[in-house]
Amino acid sequence: MSKKTKNNTLKAILDVIRYENPSTQDEIAEKLGITRRYVTKLLQPLITEGIVKRAYTIEPKKIDEFLEIYGEDTVPMEHATLKITELLKGMVNHVSKQLDMSFEALSNYDSEIANEALRLDYITNNMHEKIRTSVDMAISMNPSPEFSKSSAFSEVAYDLERIGDHSCQFANFTLKESYRIDPAMLEHISEMYETIKKMVNYSMEAFLNEKLDLREKVMNYEEKIHVLQKRALNCIATQMAEASFDDTERSTYYLSLSRVVKAFERIGDISLEIIDISREYHQNIPRTTTPERFRRNP
Numbered sequence: 001m002s003k004k005t006k007n008n009t010l011k012a013i014l015d016v017i018r019y020e021n022p023s024t025q026d027e028i029a030e031k032l033g034i035t036r037r038y039v040t041k042l043l044q045p046l047i048t049e050g051i052v053k054r055a056y057t058i059e060p061k062k063i064d065e066f067l068e069i070y071g072e073d074t075v076p077m078e079h080a081t082l083k084i085t086e087l088l089k090g091m092v093n094h095v096s097k098q099l100d101m102s103f104e105a106l107s108n109y110d111s112e113i114a115n116e117a118l119r120l121d122y123i124t125n126n127m128h129e130k131i132r133t134s135v136d137m138a139i140s141m142n143p144s145p146e147f148s149k150s151s152a153f154s155e156v157a158y159d160l161e162r163i164g165d166h167s168c169q170f171a172n173f174t175l176k177e178s179y180r181i182d183p184a185m186l187e188h189i190s191e192m193y194e195t196i197k198k199m200v201n202y203s204m205e206a207f208l209n210e211k212l213d214l215r216e217k218v219m220n221y222e223e224k225i226h227v228l229q230k231r232a233l234n235c236i237a238t239q240m241a242e243a244s245f246d247d248t249e250r251s252t253y254y255l256s257l258s259r260v261v262k263a264f265e266r267i268g269d270i271s272l273e274i275i276d277i278s279r280e281y282h283q284n285i286p287r288t289t290t291p292e293r294f295r296r297n298p
Contacts, residue, residue, distance in 0.1 A: 009032070009034065009038075009042065010042050012032055013028055013032065013039060013042060013043065014052075016028050016031050016032065017052065025039045025040055025043070081138075081150060083134070084131060084134050084135060084138065084150065084153050085153070085208065087127070087130060087131050087134060088131060088153055088156060088157060088160075088208070089208065090127070091124070091127040091128070091131065091157060091160050092160065092204050092208075094120070094123060094124060094127060095124055095160045095161075095163055095164050095167075095200075096197075096200070096201075097120065098117055098120040098121060098124060098164050098167055099163065099164075099167045099197070099200070099267075101113055101116060101117040101120065101171075102114070102117040102167040102168065102169075102170040102171045103167070103170055103193050105117055105170060105171050105174045106170040106171070106173060106174055106181070106189070106260070107181070107186060107189075107190065109174055109180035109181070110174065111174060111175055113171075113174075114170075114171035114172075114174040114175050115171075115175070117167070117168070117170075117171040118168060118171050118172075120164075121164050121165070121167075121168055124160070124161055124164035125161060125164075127157070127160075127161075128157045128158060128160065128161040131153060131154060131157040132154045132157060132158070135150050135151060135153050135154045136154075138150060139151065149281060152207075152277050152280070152281040155277050156204075156207055156274055156277055159270050159273055159274050159277075162266075162270055163200060163267050163270055166263040166264075166266050166267050166270075167263070167267075169259055169260050169263040170260060170263070173256050173257070173259075173260050176256070177252070177253050177256050177257075178249055178253065179249075179250070179253050181257070182239075184235060185232070185235050185236070185239070185257070188228060188231050188232040188235055189232060189260065189261070189264070191228055192225060192228045192229070192232065192261070192264040193264065195221050195224055195225050195228065195264075195268070196221075196225060196264050196267045196268050196271070198217075198221055199218050199221045199222065199225070199267070199268050199271035199272075200267065200270075200271050202214040202217055202218050202221075202271070203218055203271040203272070203274035203275050203278070204274065206218075206274070206275055206278040207274055207277065207278040207281065210278075210282045212275075212278060212279060212282060212283065214275075215275050215278075215279070218271055218272060218275050219272070221268070222268050222269075222271075222272055225264065225265060225268040226265070228264075229261055229262075229264065229265050232261045233258065233261060236254055236257055236258055236261070239254065240254050
């Protein structure tokens with residue numbers, strides 16, 4: 001096999017690592033229609049030199065060696081942004097699935113679904129790391145001021161990871177608490193869930209498709225989520241007042257339930273943060289340094 005063909009194959013392997021989030025060398029081989037043995041042969045020197053890490057990401061600090069392999073000085077901005085956008089879209093779909101599954105576990109008190117939702121969180125964390133590394137590498141390869149705006153993709157990916165973390169509260173509640181949520185309380189929580197789902201979807205639509213007019217809807221839903229939160233906490237307080245002081249298991253249950261309600265609020269706050277990032281990214285409107293909770297109307 002000629003050196004040119006070998007280099008082209010190596011470039012294709014590196015593109016898969018950069019943009020398609022492979023978990024194994026078998027997956028890389030399958031995507032490119034080559035043998036795993038050949039993938040191993042080409043990657044081994046790069047793994048030894050620390051250019052490619054075992055989790056199949058490219059180390060940004062080794063960018064000079066990477067560019068030498070690629071035979072390029074910079075990465076075209078349009079190409080890199082498109083690839084990173086596709087990664088972020090994949091993460092949005094995955095986190096949405098994690099959120100849905102976590103709530104399903106909570107509402108049905110289903111430990112099997114809860115465990116599966118928690119397993120999805122490991123993938124969420126890996127997706128965030130993949131996007132962060134891809135953005136860092138792309139900026140290193142094309143350090144123009146305009147391209148540096150791509151750091152917004154890392155911030156949004158981090159926010160999506162946080163949404164995944166908060167949804168873990170729902171799954172953990174299902175696995176750790178001895179009581180399922182009663183119908184009255186579940187009604188409040190279900191309405192909060194439907195509201196934050198809309199907030200997350202609208203905020204990501206604003207960032208990915210520059211639909212910044214959705215900001216007003218997200219702000220309105222943010223007000224609604226706080227009304228729903230108060231109702232849910234009042235319901236918890238009423239139920240606590242009716243419970244026995246000696247029932248420590250019930251006390252723990254109510255404390256955990258309050259954390260679930262708080263998790264919904266935090267997901268709503270994160271949606272607002274994504275909206276702010278969207279405005280800064282698309283319209284160069286600087287974000288305020290005032291924390292969101294201090295910007296709310298009394």
